Amino acid sequence: MEMRYETAKRALVVSLSHDLDHHGAASLREKIDYEFRRRRARNIIFDLSALKFMDSSGIGLIMGRYRLSVAAGGKVFLSGVSPQLDRLISISGIYKIVGWAKSISEALQCL
Amino acid sequence: MEMRYETAKRALVVSLSHDLDHHGAASLREKIDYEFRRRRARNIIFDLSALKFMDSSGIGLIMGRYRLSVAAGGKVFLSGVSPQLDRLISISGIYKIVGWAKSISEALQCL
Amino acid sequence: MDNSMKLEFLSKSSNEGFARVAVAAFASQLDPTLEDLSDIKTALSEAVTNAIIHGYENTKGIVTISCQINNDTLTVTVSDSGRGIENLEQAMEPLYTSHPEMERSGMGFTVMETFMDSVSVRSAPGEGTDVTMSKTIKGR
Amino acid sequence: MDNSMKLEFLSKSSNEGFARVAVAAFASQLDPTLEDLSDIKTALSEAVTNAIIHGYENTKGIVTISCQINNDTLTVTVSDSGRGIENLEQAMEPLYTSHPEMERSGMGFTVMETFMDSVSVRSAPGEGTDVTMSKTIKGR
Ligand SMILES: Nc1ncnc2c1ncn2[C@@H]1O[C@H](COP(=O)(O)OP(=O)(O)O)[C@@H](O)[C@H]1O
Ligand SMILES: Nc1ncnc2c1ncn2[C@@H]1O[C@H](COP(=O)(O)OP(=O)(O)O)[C@@H](O)[C@H]1O
Numbered sequence: 001m002e003m004r005y006e007t008a009k010r011a012l013v014v015s016l017s018h019d020l021d022h023h024g025a026a027s028l029r030e031k032i033d034y035e036f037r038r039r040r041a042r043n044i045i046f047d048l049s050a051l052k053f054m055d056s057s058g059i060g061l062i063m064g065r066y067r068l069s070v071a072a073g074g075k076v077f078l079s080g081v082s083p084q085l086d087r088l089i090s091i092s093g094i095y096k097i098v099g100w101a102k103s104i105s106e107a108l109q110c111l
Numbered sequence: 112m113e114m115r116y117e118t119a120k121r122a123l124v125v126s127l128s129h130d131l132d133h134h135g136a137a138s139l140r141e142k143i144d145y146e147f148r149r150r151r152a153r154n155i156i157f158d159l160s161a162l163k164f165m166d167s168s169g170i171g172l173i174m175g176r177y178r179l180s181v182a183a184g185g186k187v188f189l190s191g192v193s194p195q196l197d198r199l200i201s202i203s204g205i206y207k208i209v210g211w212a213k214s215i216s217e218a219l220q221c222l
Numbered sequence: 223m224d225n226s227m228k229l230e231f232l233s234k235s236s237n238e239g240f241a242r243v244a245v246a247a248f249a250s251q252l253d254p255t256l257e258d259l260s261d262i263k264t265a266l267s268e269a270v271t272n273a274i275i276h277g278y279e280n281t282k283g284i285v286t287i288s289c290q291i292n293n294d295t296l297t298v299t300v301s302d303s304g305r306g307i308e309n310l311e312q313a314m315e316p317l318y319t320s321h322p323e324m325e326r327s328g329m330g331f332t333v334m335e336t337f338m339d340s341v342s343v344r345s346a347p348g349e350g351t352d353v354t355m356s357k358t359i360k361g362r
Numbered sequence: 363m364d365n366s367m368k369l370e371f372l373s374k375s376s377n378e379g380f381a382r383v384a385v386a387a388f389a390s391q392l393d394p395t396l397e398d399l400s401d402i403k404t405a406l407s408e409a410v411t412n413a414i415i416h417g418y419e420n421t422k423g424i425v426t427i428s429c430q431i432n433n434d435t436l437t438v439t440v441s442d443s444g445r446g447i448e449n450l451e452q453a454m455e456p457l458y459t460s461h462p463e464m465e466r467s468g469m470g471f472t473v474m475e476t477f478m479d480s481v482s483v484r485s486a487p488g489e490g491t492d493v494t495m496s497k498t499i500k501g502r
């Protein structure tokens with residue numbers, strides 16, 4: 001995972017890689033939340049383009065970060081969603097609460 | 112696996128790929144021997160550059176093809192040997208009977 | 223039966239990835255598409271994660287995966303001898319989770335049912351849980 | 363014990379590749395180099411192939427692989443309950459093979475000994491063979 005902060009949009013950009021499963025989720029959550037608070041961020045953009053695998057633990061992670069952003073008056077966007085990931089995310093219903101964008105820059109424009 | 116025949120040198124060039132283990136060896140052997148006889152070849156060049164895995168079943172395959180070439184008055188060359196494969200081939204002792212070349216074209220020049 | 227394998231491992235979360243790779247490698251004999259493989263890995267990951275966190279509640283236990291190939295069909299059973307499920311109907315409802323504080327989404331069973339052709343669960347409180355899933359790989 | 367797994371599968375040659383991938387995925391937890399992984403896969407492939415062709419002589423049987431991780435050391439045991447080895451000293455000699463007509467090179471045990479830190483064999487004629495190998499992965 002890599003993170004960067006876009007000050008103008010108060011957005012934390014989280015680029016995930018490898019596998020996002022239960023095993024990795026706890027430490028990712030901790031790192032993201034730490035950075036979110038330290039930066040006083042509002043929004044989170046998840047860049048999933050380099051992610052190789054995700055199961056419902058990833059859905060839980062995204063839902064948890066959604067709560068964090070909403071509490072700060074912000075939004076969550078997903079970008080770089082592969083067709084396979086799209087099926088998983090669609091059945092989870094979280095597209096009702098998080099945004100979708102083709103790229104990180106498109107997501108930034110939506111904020 | 113892919114094969115081509117170099118008429119000028121009477122050499123069958125066998126490019127191996129994926130895994131060479133006991134499971135795959137029997138059918139490779141059959142295909143190589145069929146082509147060797149059909150072409151009335153003398154020499155065999157094994158191109159190992161695209162091979163992902165090999166164990167001692169591969170050593171057995173190479174030794175068997177060596178016998179075939181020797182009986183036809185020819186030679187066997189190995190090219191595209193990775194460092195990992197080189198260790199396996201070294202301990203097998205077959206460098207005493209088969210040649211080594213950096214590339215297929217170098218092997219062809221040695222014939 | 224065309225082929226079969228059984229895998230047993232400690233209920234450590236670090237084995238989740240290993241279990242996915244092993245089952246995908248076994249399933250590869252059916253010449254699945256990348257999408258099929260991804261479906262199988264995702265469903266398996268849900269069942270294995272459940273065995274570790276819900277079945278054994280992060281204590282030490284053995285997770286067992288049995289796989290069979292019959293013609294074009296892969297059948298996978300994930301078993302634990304952990305706490306079992308009291309109310310199976312509730313457990314299988316989308317979004318139901320007994321551990322919201324662990325950020326579980328409650329989507330595990332729904333994912334298994336979506337990505338596999340069939341899912342059946344046998345569970346007894348105090349004895350453990352078996353989840354059996356199957357998927358037929360259409361020839362290409 | 364830090365981690366362990368056990369894998370059982372039918373003695374079909376199509377499972378040789380699957381067994382390599384599964385053991386390599388388990389061993390990955392030790393953060394091995396690509397060279398370490400290749401060594402482990404090669405040694406494992408020798409032992410599994412021997413169980414299938416020499417132990418069960420291409421008839422139906424179960425091959426069992428047990429793996430343990432203790433600190434930085436991976437220990438792998440490959441077992442069959444096949445014909446067993448009558449003369450173990452001879453079997454372990456480089457270039458000795460009971461099946462030259464199958465183009466076996468007789469290098470299986472030598473490869474295991476070269477690529478792993480230790481190899482030990484227990485065998486009883488008519489009962490089967492256990493090959494135990496270990497390798498310590500040096501931190502990088
Ligand atoms: N192997 C299991 N052992 C005990 N309880 C389980 C097991 N699998 C699932 N459950 C129960 O079923 C519920 C729903 O499971 P699931 O749909 O996978 O969602 P989640 O894992 O996100 O909670 C779990 O919260 C748990 O209470
Ligand atoms: N699991 C086994 N069961 C019975 N015999 C075995 C087993 N493993 C090895 N052997 C015997 O030991 C010999 C040497 O084995 P190895 O060095 O691996 O060479 P190869 O497999 O090329 O014959 C075999 O030819 C066989 O006779």
